Amino acid sequence: MRGAALRADAEVVLQERESGPNRRLRLRVEGWPGGAPGQFVMLSPGPVQDVRQDDPLLPRPMAIFRELPGSPPEVEILFKVEGRGTALLAGALPGQRVRVLGPLGRPFDLPQPSDHVVVVGGGTGVASLFGLVRASRARQSVVLGARSADDLMARADFEACPVDVVFTTEDGSLGERGLVTAPLERLLAAGDVARVVCCGPTPMMRACAERAARHGVPCTVSLENHMACGFGVCLGCAAPTPSGRYALVCRDGPVFDAAEIAWEGLP
């Protein structure tokens, strides 16, 4: 049984440009119970204000990028500005308040220290993986992909970790030109990989899961479906399973074994 989640109006302490369209948001959360790598929060679309704001309406699920101890503790979120909700969130200034619900969801299982684990992140999925990479004692090879160098988030954070990091960009502006699957395939071919862990766009996760399966390597994914609530009541984040049922990304995930997902039915 996981610890209780918190609902709080948290104070913005940092709001800055991360890279390209990406932002870094740090929140001071009174009473934050502490999350585990892979868990997420729901954030209000923009700051909470005295006047009512009905549009946009729904909170946004965001990975916990990292937590900073202190009293009160701080929670850091990396997000991409891609719609009205995230544009408003990008305008939340230090001192303003943002509604936080969390920590939510099933976290990653930490791998065995003796294992070689390949961690693959693409787009905003990179933010879900940093906590795992920092907490894990396994030998880790990290592959991070983005459209271009400017789109890549958390590059310096990963480079500061004692792990091998390979970058891929579609335009070749950083690291290898192409997709994350090319370096993943090379790492899998070496034959000593115990597990692949992946978070990014659905086609990327599906491709990584298929490649891992071809090498007989288990794959863990962290899904990024839309959801309205984050705690198992709206049933909007249903992910189809091979048995013909649905798992809820918020409650049963976001972390799943890739074999638990019927990929062809995922939007």
Added chain:
Amino acid sequence: MIAASEVDTRVDLAGIPLRNPVLTASGTFGYGTEFADFLDLTRIGGFVAKSLTPEPRIGNPPPRIAEVSAGMLNAISLENVGVEAFVAEKLPALPEGVTVIASVFGTAPHEYAEVCKRLAEVPRVAGLEVNASCPHVKSGGIEFGQDPRVLAELVRVVRGAAVQPLLVKLSPNVTSIAEMARVCEAEGADGLSLVNAVQAFDVDVETRRPVLRSPTGLGGLSGPAIRPIALRMVRQAAEAVKIPICGIGGISTAEDAIKFLLCGATAVQVGTANYLDPEAAGRIADGIAEYAARHGFPRVADLIGALEAWPV
């Protein structure tokens, strides 16, 4: 001037005693336990659980939800654990003192009756709410709640099977809500809940597909976008019948809830707002008591139908 804590917040909804008039709407509150981290369930009047069918239902493929201006669309298709699992697992997990109304659903009147009969001997269920917004196969897929004769038959059958107080939840997708309200009253419903989600549609222009993957692409619109429509319908229904009404539709604040009470609702249900803020219903209940105190109403029940007319 009285204090908010001195206001008598109790109301009687069709024979269901409530500690305050704020319920939460079926389909937006799970089976109650999901809110345990965020809200003391004895702080609100009660909750209406996810609609129950005789057997478990799996629901539609994703995408099931989409955001629209000041609201959201959903096409979940009544995924639920089934009435047996509700009685055996979900109800016992709830703390004492929580008022539970079961929402009942089926694809034919006898299925509704079956669920009502199963719940008849379950003392934790304080009332029943009939979800009449399902497409009725025999009448060409139109909702039970869209044809007065089909609705009358449903209420008649369910009335015969129900032991607890019986609310009928009305669809807003009708020409005359007053006519539907009168039909339910004539067939013996103890109260009405309105409105359910407004039938709606949206398109993703990048994929040129419906945003939702329900068989028709249609979904239900909920949230603040529908509130003035819901308020109009509650007012028209309240003028048409004597049985009590539970107002539903985009209620996010105490002010919203008070509008429904003033228009004749005995209680309200908070729906989509539970997603944004799982504490919303508690906050709304507190706010109603504060309003009553500020305006000198010793009882929240005194607000029901207290809408003032313009001088002529």
